[in-house]
Amino acid sequence: xxxxxxxxxxxxxxxxxxxxxxxxxxxxxxxxxxxxxxxxxxxxxxxxxxxxxxxxxxxxxxxxxxxxxxxxxxxxxxxxxxxxxxxxxxxxxxxxxxxxxxxxxxxxxxxxxxxxxxxxxxxxxxxxxxxxxxxxxxxxxxxxxxxxxxxxxxxxxxxxxxxxxxxxxxxxxxxxxxxxxxxxxxxxxxxxxxxxxxxxxxxxxxxxxxxxxxxxxxxxxxxxxxxxxxxxxxxxxxxxxxxxxxxxxxxxxxxxxxxxxx
Amino acid sequence: xxxxxxxxxxxxxxxxxxxxxxxxxxxxxxxxxxxxxxxxxxxxxxxxxxxxxxxxxxxxxxxxxxxxxxxxxxxxxxxxxxxxxxxxxxxxxxxxxxxxxxxxxxxxxxxxxxxxxxxxxxxxxxxxxxxxxxxxxxxxxxxxxxxxxxxxxxxxxxxxxxxxxxxxxxxxxxxxxxxxxxxxxxxxxxxxxxxxxxxxxxxxxxxxxxxxxxxxxxxxxxxxxxxxxxxxxxxxxxxxxxxxxxxxxxxxxxxxxxxxxxxxxxxxxxxxxxxxxxx
Numbered sequence: 001x002x003x004x005x006x007x008x009x010x011x012x013x014x015x016x017x018x019x020x021x022x023x024x025x026x027x028x029x030x031x032x033x034x035x036x037x038x039x040x041x042x043x044x045x046x047x048x049x050x051x052x053x054x055x056x057x058x059x060x061x062x063x064x065x066x067x068x069x070x071x072x073x074x075x076x077x078x079x080x081x082x083x084x085x086x087x088x089x090x091x092x093x094x095x096x097x098x099x100x101x102x103x104x105x106x107x108x109x110x111x112x113x114x115x116x117x118x119x120x121x122x123x124x125x126x127x128x129x130x131x132x133x134x135x136x137x138x139x140x141x142x143x144x145x146x147x148x149x150x151x152x153x154x155x156x157x158x159x160x161x162x163x164x165x166x167x168x169x170x171x172x173x174x175x176x177x178x179x180x181x182x183x184x185x186x187x188x189x190x191x192x193x194x195x196x197x198x199x200x201x202x203x204x205x206x207x208x209x210x211x212x213x214x215x216x217x218x219x220x221x222x223x224x225x226x227x228x229x230x231x232x233x234x235x236x237x238x239x240x241x242x243x244x245x246x247x248x249x250x251x252x253x254x255x256x257x258x259x260x261x262x
Numbered sequence: 263x264x265x266x267x268x269x270x271x272x273x274x275x276x277x278x279x280x281x282x283x284x285x286x287x288x289x290x291x292x293x294x295x296x297x298x299x300x301x302x303x304x305x306x307x308x309x310x311x312x313x314x315x316x317x318x319x320x321x322x323x324x325x326x327x328x329x330x331x332x333x334x335x336x337x338x339x340x341x342x343x344x345x346x347x348x349x350x351x352x353x354x355x356x357x358x359x360x361x362x363x364x365x366x367x368x369x370x371x372x373x374x375x376x377x378x379x380x381x382x383x384x385x386x387x388x389x390x391x392x393x394x395x396x397x398x399x400x401x402x403x404x405x406x407x408x409x410x411x412x413x414x415x416x417x418x419x420x421x422x423x424x425x426x427x428x429x430x431x432x433x434x435x436x437x438x439x440x441x442x443x444x445x446x447x448x449x450x451x452x453x454x455x456x457x458x459x460x461x462x463x464x465x466x467x468x469x470x471x472x473x474x475x476x477x478x479x480x481x482x483x484x485x486x487x488x489x490x491x492x493x494x495x496x497x498x499x500x501x502x503x504x505x506x507x508x509x510x511x512x513x514x515x516x517x518x519x520x521x522x523x524x525x526x527x528x529x530x531x532x533x534x535x536x537x538x539x540x541x
Contacts, residue, residue, distance in 0.1 A: 050401035054472035057465035
């Protein structure tokens with residue numbers, strides 16, 4: 001559960017929560033890393049739960065020797081009230097048998113904290129797209145009725161495409177042919193979180209990208225840029241500078257190579 | 263995934279099939295639910311304390327402890343066996359039993375995770391752990407064990423080992439640099455650790471990470487020392503690398519400066535050829 005790392009508990013009321021879903025290529029998590037690193041968001045607490053596999057490391061956003069030795073855990077919350085923004089980072093996979101409980105825990109925390117809206121950054125298997133999803137940009141969004149009521153026009157202005165529903169049963173010509181279902185293959189808890197939020201009237205949007213496993217840095221940059229198109233977190237001057245890659249992204253392709261091989 | 267030679271290699275993917283969870287509960291009948299429940303109960307971490315500690319815990323008193331030393335892995339726990347437990351007087355105060363998919367029938371559960379207490383200085387508790395603790399059990403283990411200890415003035419030291427292949431570095435590491443220690447500590451840990459901090463992008467996982475996370479959120483002073491070694495299995499050089507980690511505790515724990523070769527020989531067994539790759 002949420003445990004503050006400060007002396008006084010933070011106030012999340014009316015902030016926008018941005019969180020990743022552990023999904024294909026970790027795109028959501030990488031995008032959240034970019035957000036925390038670029039905006040230099042301070043950590044305000046931990047989401048301490050047995051639903052996430054434990055991991056620990058020194059400061060992933062270190063800027064020098066001074067702050068490099070700071071301990072960071074598997075799931076942490078960052079906040080900047082002046083930007084009306086809170087960010088949840090999840091750094092390790094959800095324990096498989098506990099994903100349902102994790103979703104419930106997240107939703108009850110979101111409701112109890114009073115966030116104005118929750119934006120889930122996620123991804124889905126590119127190879128499982130159907131014909132209509134193959135067309136155009138790989139970026140899609142989903143929004144719960146509750147959030148649509150308050151910011152429905154924003155999506156029209158941005159020109160984003162909603163995630164297409166897939167036919168429930170391919171090749172059917174009878175009355176059931178129009179039935180569709182929501183599918184986010186490889187999206188982890190994304191679909192469950194979205195359907196639970198619809199049911200419980202939580203204002204939530206999912207921003208997702210179709211992608212494959214590999215070097216997902218370009219995907220993360222694309223996803224976080226889409227998020228910024230909506231939220232305008234970077235001012236125009238810093239948009240030029242673009243996103244700041246955190247130090248923990250070093251050595252993505254492994255250690256240095258032995259000089260003796262040349 | 264099948265490779266060129268036909269052997270099947272399991273590929274780790276971070277992608278999760280979101281339908282799994284729903285299907286499980288839809289198709290599940292009463293019997294499935296019963297089996298699942300029983301399995302979950304069997305996977306619970308159980309602590310078995312000595313009658314004396316048990317009575318104290320029941321009456322609401324937590325185990326008085328100023329230093330809790332946890333050794334995870336073969337090198338770390340054998341280091342304690344050779345350098346600490348032989349030279350001092352230690353009482354066994356309990357053990358933890360952990361059952362999971364890697365538990366072998368007939369293995370001695372009681373010897374895989376043992377708690378010792380110093381006879382003259384009962385506030386020093388040592389835990390030696392050699393069994394595998396599954397991902398879903400690590401959080402529970404840390405919570406259950408640390409909840410038995412009094413948190414005031416508690417210092418937790420975790421010794422763990424890891425193959426050098428898991429260490430990422432921009433420079434190529436030649437074999438002569440191993441074994442070496444790296445540390446991670448909680449915000450409340452005071453004083454410099456005895457070695458360099460674990461550099462990003464290296465991370466800590468498993469039980470040491472679970473213990474460190476627990477200590478970090480509950481503001482307990484804790485440090486993890488991870489020894490990276492290029493020897494597969496327990497060896498005396500790697501064990502010796504842990505010595506500086508306990509240097510700060512020299513007032514309460516006396517390290518055996520020069521363990522007898524018999525003690526070492528008993529611990530460092532000649533490894534049986536477990537695979538037929540190199541005969």
